[in-house]
Amino acid sequence: MKKEILEISRSKLVPLKSIVGYSILAIISGLSGFTFIATINNVISQSISSDSVNLNNYLWIFLGTIIVFFVTRRWLSGGIINLSQNIYWGIRKDVIKLILGAPYRKLQEYKDEVYSTLTSDVGNITSASLLVITFFSSIILIISCLGYMAYLSISLFLVSLAVIVVGVLVYTFRARKGDQQFQEVRELERSFMRTFSSILDGSKEININPNKGIDIYENKLIDIISHGKETNVKAYLRYLNSELVSQLLFYGLITFILVYAGQILDVSIDIVISFVFVLLYLLGPIVNVMTIIPFMSNAVISLKKMNTLKQELENHQFEAQARESNKSKYYNFSTLEIKDYSFSYGENTFSVGPINLEINRNEVVFIYGGNGSGKTTFINTILQLFNLDKGTVTIDNIPLALEQMDLVKSMFSPVFSDFYLFDEFYGIEKVDVNKVNYYLELFELKNKVTIEKNKFSTTDLSTGQRKRLALIYALLEDRPILVLDEWAADQDPYFRKKFYKEIIPKILNNEDKTIIAITHDDSYYHVADKLLKMEFGKLTEINKKMLETIL
Incomplete structure (x- = not known):
């Protein structure tokens, strides 16, 4: 999962300043909830060990944690809403800017990939970018809870850690196949967009001969949709089953601690109750992490696709800006001469040229x-x-350099x-x-x-x-x-x-x-x-x- 987080952060889709700021707010909000649980544990422990407990001593702690939780959660939620819109529209803006600077033939070649990027990839990356913050804060909370658990009881902590490690290993092993299935679905997305484009572009022909549309729908589109749906369901179910197995181990751990910890590990009842409370609180961040992982995996696949698209389209925006002031340089030309223009669609395919032509004003x-x-x-x-295989241009007897x-x-x-x-x-x-x-x-x-x-x-x-x-x-x-x-x-x-x-x-x-x-x-x-x-x-x-x- 560390690799996925690095991919998202390196992409600069979520600014580092935002990641740090919102993560701090998430951590403070989470720790305020953790403090609330820890305070409840202290109250229960004292209630069990003593007949009289002055609850007024904890009133300000409870009020303080509630206020901190409310304020930080409000700031965090508002910030995430704003960040999500910046990411969503920012990616679309960047992709369109990339398209505007792309070579014509490359753009035609990758048209379906562009559609897929603007639809599915943008959504995947936006969702994952927001979940990075939740993932990071959940990790901090898990570490905090583990530290508190070790403080309460080393023996119970070691037992709990062993169960958690087993759950993580099971989850990770099963997730690999899920990632492969997500990759397969992403490839199907391009086929879907290509078929969908053929329906739009051929709408006149389909209107004249509806059998064309029926054939595309029944023999092409339905297969892609069915395969995509089935593969996606399998991938998410694989993650879900892994999550349920991990939770089953977790609930088994709580049952063991409640029933046998006092007898086998010689742990007092107040420590057992406090430990179980922490485990129940810990379950939330663990479930968050397991739920986020498939979204992160999807986002990494989309991010790699988008980066590949950027490299293939070769954005020439800088050069275009540099040319802007010179674009009318030859508007007053007298003669434009084309020399040895040649172009081929590929080896042993149709070609044009060499062509020599003089065009006068x-x-x-x-x-x-x-x-x-x-x-x-x-x-x-x-x-x-189309980029020439070879050829030169002379304007008013002045040869133009390749650039x-x-x-x-x-x-x-x-x-x-x-x-x-x-x-x-x-x-x-x-x-x-x-x-x-x-x-x-x-x-x-x-x-x-x-x-x-x-x-x-x-x-x-x-x-x-x-x-x-x-x-x-x-x-x-x-x-x-x-x-x-x-x-x-x-x-x-x-x-x-x-x-x-x-x-x-x-x-x-x-x-x-x-x-x-x-x-x-x-x-x-x-x-x-x-x-x-x-x-x-x-x-x-x-x-x-x-x-x-x-x-």
Whole structure:
């Protein structure tokens, strides 16, 4: 159990100052109760050995211990409530901060683990962090009671200590299997979150074909739930049975002392009664310790999972802050040149590159190609969502060092094919309301959407209309290069024509933007200044003079 306590304290989830302060309060509160029991023992002992006992002598002791118990318990309970909320929300804040600084591919890989951390792990660690204080104070009380028991009778103390050691050994031996079962349940939690996510992400498909949902529920989810429930029950029952065995030994010890201690160990009746009172009081802290252990074990498993997650996601927050002042360094670029860009999903799998491409300011670049040709993968590489296997970037004939590659990312505002539309203008310091209203009218959304309290009044629109809002959002970010992945695919023929014939020219003239767009609208390829074809991961520039022969 010492290892579990060290893991919780080293995690800094509970500040050392709080552990010390609340532990002192818990110890004082516990010792006041212990003093109350000890005083009762003295009164009983004197009552047995003497006919007259002046109880007034103990009145102030009783009142003092009651007041100390009440005050310390009140301070301790209030502090624990405050601490529990700090821990609960603090862990969530730290995990989300970690996610915001994580590499895109790592975040996608560990998405299910992140969900598990924010749900089960946070609760486990929060509960255990609070129980550390109870555990520590219980240990102090156990030591105090053992010392008092030795003072009352060495012989009875040795007998009691032997029984307690046997109980601890039984409990520890059986707990090992319980820890393994808790670990198994934690692994099942990730599978549960993955399956649950598939239900949410595939809700449209499930709505069309309910058999998909029934199949997932009956043949996948129920198995995970049943296995998790059964394993968790077995683990907790193992701890419960161990606790009951220990308590059974304890009650047997009390019975032995009451019935045989006077005869076998030659202990006076007043010492026997006092000793039994202390044993009964000692039972509470011992039960507390045994009850806390499974929660601590669960928390240690969660803590290890969370620490592993932190290491895997590689938080780059410090570097991001360092770049903040330089993020607009290349906004006024003239030429961005990509050299030998290459990316692979792994050995003997699909790869893109090497790609060489020059992008000039205020030009329109269209990319087309068949499904699976590598268009989206290429876009993800130039956006630095995927780490390059190799490749360099030159801006205005100035090569960028490897540690500066993320500065390229700050030059782009993308609208992905699977875009997410934020309803508020996050990351935009000052929203130009006049510009928003201009584009709402240009995109024919003025009668549907307005600006209210720094956000869109609604995002409950058709997919094509929501994509228009996403493009307006990208324009408000005021970055020099727009990246559009199949943006026009969800627009009706009328608005698609308007986009290519009217909107793109206005964006170029009004905003001085560069546009890189993945598109299959071959009727409008002539709008592009540069036309590129992606095939088998290779990018080829098409001569515009040959455009008519291609279409």
